[in-house]
Amino acid sequence: MQIELTNITIRDLYNGYKDTAEDGVKGFGGKLDIRPQYQREFVYKEKQRNAVIDTVMKGFPLNIMYWVKREDGTFEVLDGQQRTISICQFIKGDFSVNYQYFHNLPQDKQVQILDYSLTVYQCEGTDSEKLEWFKTINIAGEKLTEQELRNAVYAGTWLSDAKRKFSKTGCIASSLGDKYVKGSPIRQELLETVLSWIFPTEKDRQGNPHQSIESYMALHQQDEHATKLWAYFESVINWVKNTFTEYRKEMKGLDWGLLYNQFKEADLNPKTLEIEIKKLMEDDEVSKKSGIYAYVLTKDERYLNLRAFTDKDKRILFERQNGICPHCKETFGLNEMEADHIMPWSQGGKTDLGNGQMLCKACNRRKSDK
Numbered sequence: 001m002q003i004e005l006t007n008i009t010i011r012d013l014y015n016g017y018k019d020t021a022e023d024g025v026k027g028f029g030g031k032l033d034i035r036p037q038y039q040r041e042f043v044y045k046e047k048q049r050n051a052v053i054d055t056v057m058k059g060f061p062l063n064i065m066y067w068v069k070r071e072d073g074t075f076e077v078l079d080g081q082q083r084t085i086s087i088c089q090f091i092k093g094d095f096s097v098n099y100q101y102f103h104n105l106p107q108d109k110q111v112q113i114l115d116y117s118l119t120v121y122q123c124e125g126t127d128s129e130k131l132e133w134f135k136t137i138n139i140a141g142e143k144l145t146e147q148e149l150r151n152a153v154y155a156g157t158w159l160s161d162a163k164r165k166f167s168k169t170g171c172i173a174s175s176l177g178d179k180y181v182k183g184s185p186i187r188q189e190l191l192e193t194v195l196s197w198i199f200p201t202e203k204d205r206q207g208n209p210h211q212s213i214e215s216y217m218a219l220h221q222q223d224e225h226a227t228k229l230w231a232y233f234e235s236v237i238n239w240v241k242n243t244f245t246e247y248r249k250e251m252k253g254l255d256w257g258l259l260y261n262q263f264k265e266a267d268l269n270p271k272t273l274e275i276e277i278k279k280l281m282e283d284d285e286v287s288k289k290s291g292i293y294a295y296v297l298t299k300d301e302r303y304l305n306l307r308a309f310t311d312k313d314k315r316i317l318f319e320r321q322n323g324i325c326p327h328c329k330e331t332f333g334l335n336e337m338e339a340d341h342i343m344p345w346s347q348g349g350k351t352d353l354g355n356g357q358m359l360c361k362a363c364n365r366r367k368s369d370k
């Protein structure tokens with residue numbers, strides 16, 4: 001891992017500056033990807049943009065920028081993208097500050113701006129070193145999300161295609177899955193979600209399931225396209241639509257991919273599922289309605305946050321029993337006992353005092369083991 005502190009003049013930065021739809025924004029003699037294609041589309045506010053130019057014109061320092069050095073000797077801007085673009089656009093003449101365009105400034109003023117020196121940290125190292133480093137320095141400027149950091153490390157053809165599908169406002173993934181998936185495409189949250197679903201299902205070169213999003217991205221980094229990732233996402237969303245035919249707002253933001261991975265081969269009946277879901281939606285004992293979908297598949301009651309007896313209820317039940325455990329008939333203190341539903345929720349029992357009792361911890365465990 002190597003980190004180098006360098007000074008780059010605006011003249012060198014602007015050399016070869018280009019902003020095209022095919023190649024994104026480039027500079028530094030064509031060696032710097034200022035904004036790779038399909039990256040963030042945030043637009044710097046005019047005020048922020050002008051403040052950058054004002055700082056440069058006055059010769060005051062800008063905050064440090066971070067560039068990633070790639071194996072082939074080219075660079076990508078990790079932090080400082082908007083400032084870099086503002087500077088280049090100003091020199092090119094895209095906008096004026098205080099009614100002054102760059103080309104209208106006196107010659108000496110122009111030279112002074114071109115000679116202005118930016119402080120840039122250039123870092124190179126293994127992918128995991130870079131990722132660790134980015135996480136550490138991720139403090140300056142606009143905070144990058146975890147997935148934006150990963151994208152900086154595993155940039156390549158595969159990622160460009162994945163971003164085309166998952167990382168733009170109105171991208172195909174968002175049109176297809178918006179009702180079911182939360183998160184902003186441009187902050188890379190949609191991409192992160194689908195990656196978090198697919199990585200455990202895919203095997204690495206040794207035939208072991210991937211342990212992380214990073215290992216999955218590293219393996220696919222040089223792939224020509226991300227069609228497989230897209231096809232997976234499509235399958236997940238279609239499975240959800242076909243399995244849970246009645247849409248409810250609670251369906252947005254669930255970990256659908258993980259349920260799909262586990263139950264895609266299961267023989268599920270949408271009609272009976274819907275009847276069960278409707279009943280649970282109306283059930284006052286179910287506190288977490290969004291957990292119903294995972295529950296009807298897994299039958300794990302923890303997804304439902306079933307209602308529990310309050311401390312007040314526990315005190316009443318305790319006094320009513322005079323501290324005696326009805327199962328073993330021994331006497332206990334309140335803190336040695338736990339509230340229990342005499343008739344469990346799964347058999348229709350409610351969380352009310354008529355269906356409650358205090359059991360000693362041992363008896364309660366014995367009861368729930370049955």
Ligand SMILES: [Zn+2]
Nearest residue numbers: 325328360363
């Ligand atoms: Zn007991």
